[in-house]
Amino acid sequence: MHIETEKILTLIAEKAQLSEGVEGVRSILLTMFRFPSLKNKKVSQKTGIAIPALAAVRGELVKARIIEKKNFLGETGRNWIRTHLNLIYERDPLPNNFNSPLTEIPEEFAAINKINEILSNRPEPDFALDQSHATSSTVVNRALYLLKKGDIEGRKMVFLGDDDATSLAVALLNVAEEITVIDIDSNVVKFLSDSATVLSLKNYNVLTHDLRESSPISVLNNCDVVVMDPPYTNEGLRLFLKRAKQMLKTSLNIDGREHKIIGKKCLLCFGNKPPNEMKQIQLSILDHGFIIKEMIPYFNLYKGASILGQFSHLYYLELVESQNMGDKLSLNSLPIYTAELKEKKVIPYRPIGYHFVGEMRFSDQKLLLENDKIQKIFLNALSFADLITYDIFHHNYQPYGFSAVAMLETSHAAIHTWPEHGYISVDIFICDEFPKGLEVIKFLRNQFKPEKSEFLYMERGKGSMIKYESLDLENDNKAD
Structure with missing residues (x-):
């Protein structure tokens, strides 16, 4: 989806107070495009969006002159969708079943049959990397499944590991905006x-990269769909999910304001495990x-793959929370493959939490005397960061001075004032996502507007000596 289109639909979602966000608006337009005669109830069933919310979104789409009526795209709507969402199929492209044998693939998708000859030339699987080739029919069925879901047309896609060559089958459909493979x-x-x-193939890119290293900048916060068949371990799955x-x-930044996006999709292939391990797998997904x-x-059916029993399950996942800065850490010593875990390699320390400290200085001491206002700003900062x-x-304190300590679900936060010195100190410790602590610090700085300020952080419980690092608030990141 083009960034300008994403901005338009994000603002429509906000005006309609649609919790599903921009992806929810896209799903409504996709459903109306493919099934123009459906009533509200059926559209609600297909999108999973409640009827009142659906009506509110349609109303905003009419106001934005994207569709002609609440329950009618019209030629205006169809043209807008073709141009801005790059949707092609004005019907369900696979009305009966996406899981058709190769001989029953509709004529309009005949190009995908070229994959058979290509797949016969795949390199031999490297079992040390938990590779095992999926059958040709499985590769095609994955592509058709995504097509039916509406997750190929006009989408930016990333494949994390692709010894099966599923990306080639998807690319042969010739409707994705961009495909990147990382292996x-x-x-x-x-x-x-x-x-x-x-x-x-056009707009098809391949990168050699170990996912235990920090991800390439070109793919950060950039794609709509991720497809992955990770190592057959919970450790490997967790890394790939990160x-x-x-x-x-x-x-998404719109006019200098950051807007959160949820609802992007992930297609995961993962083998069966004993019940207790399957519980851990599903908890890892939720986590x-x-x-x-x-x-x-x-x-998914594989050639050989005795460790999988020749089969694996298909999971269709949706991301419902924003990115974790901790996911950018390099994990190059982390064992993720079956053979590595059997060797019982030592897993490196990960931080238990993040400790933020800060100082703010003022020449105008009036604000520092308003204790109620200071407490309100402090609590608003914690709420803003979803803590x-x-x-x-x-x-x-008498004659002046104020302290507040908040007991958090994930530890604590404190603020102290010395009006006579024009000084505020901040102390925050969270066993939570790094960006949440960063959001608290930024909120406090923006509300108090100190003349001078300095903020530091430290990873706690990591096993290393105590060392505070500077925070780069302008770039929402840890300073190098």
Whole structure:
């Protein structure tokens, strides 16, 4: 989706107070485009959006002159969707079943049949990397599944590891805006790159990269859909989920204001495990901010793959929370493959939490005498960063001075004032996402507007010696 289109739909979602955001608006337009005669109830069922919210969005779309009537796209709406969302199919492209055998693929998708010959030339799987080739029918069915879901047309897609060459099948449909493949195996990268050249694929890019290293800048906060078939371990899954979350678009700047985006999709293929391990797998999915929208057991069939029983499940995931800055950490010593874990490599320390400290100085001391206002700003900062406050303790010193300590769900935060010195100190410790602490600090600085300020952070419980680092508030990041 073009960034200007995303801005328009984001503002429409906000005006309509649609919790599903820009992706919710897109799903409404997609459904109206493919099924123009559906009534509100059916559109609500297909999108999962409540009828009152659906009506509010349609009303805003009419005001924006994107559609002609609340329940009618009209030629205006159809043209807007074709131009701005790059949607092509004005009907369900696979009305009966996406899981059709190769011989039953509709004629308009005949180009995808070229994949059979290409797949016969895939490099031999590297079992040390938990590789095992999916069958040709599985590769095609993954592509058709995504097409039916509306997650290829006009979408920016990233494939995390693709020894199966599913990306080539998707590219042959010729409706994605951009496809990027990231794989650790240079043989796979060469095969995909050479095949893309032979097939004359456009907007298809391949990168050699180990996901245990920090992700390439070009893919950060940039894509609509991630497709992945990670190593057959919970550790490997968690790493891939971290990188997927980092690459999916979760924020958009409109006129200098940051808008959060949720609802981007992830297609995950993962094998069966014993019940207790399957519980951990699904908890890992939830732990990284994804929800399971659909799960199709034994969807993927592999050649060989005795460790998988030759099958794996298909998970259709939706990201419902914003990116975690901690996901950008390099994890190059982390064992993720089955063989590595069997060797019992030591897992490196990860920070338990983040400690932020700050100082603000003022020549005008009037604000520092307004204790009620200071407490309100302090609590608003915590709320703005989605930190849950269990209790608040405060004390007014005589003749002046103020302290407040908030007990948080994820630790604590404190603020102290010395009006006679024109000075405020801040102390925040959270066992939570790094960006939340950063948002608190930025909110306090923007509200108090100190003449001078300095803020530092430290990763706690990491196993290293105590060392505070500077915060780069202008770039929403940890200073290098």
